[in-house]
Amino acid sequence: MTNVLSIEACKSYATEANLDKALNRLGLDSYRCDERHVPCRYMKVRNSEGRWTAIFMVSEFFNRNKTGGYIGFASQHGFMSI
Numbered sequence: 001m002t003n004v005l006s007i008e009a010c011k012s013y014a015t016e017a018n019l020d021k022a023l024n025r026l027g028l029d030s031y032r033c034d035e036r037h038v039p040c041r042y043m044k045v046r047n048s049e050g051r052w053t054a055i056f057m058v059s060e061f062f063n064r065n066k067t068g069g070y071i072g073f074a075s076q077h078g079f080m081s082i
Contacts, residue, residue, distance in 0.1 A: 010053045012047055019052040023042075056075075056082070
């Protein structure tokens with residue numbers, strides 16, 4: 001058993017700015033909660049090739065979104081959720 005998560009298969013971008021644009025375009029920079037947008041909590045990280053990706057905190061999503069929702073909101077677009 002290992003405690004290492006591999007992010008090599010996650011969707012990645014050449015620059016941090018491109019990652020930010022993609023997250024905004026996909027609507028992953030916030031989500032709806034009680035008719036308002038709440039910022040998503042995620043980490044921006046670089047893979048072994050130096051490309052940028054995001055890892056989303058699912059526990060934060062559940063803590064803030066009391067009305068339910070789709071747990072795969074980020075992973076359906078190729079990003080990791082933990």
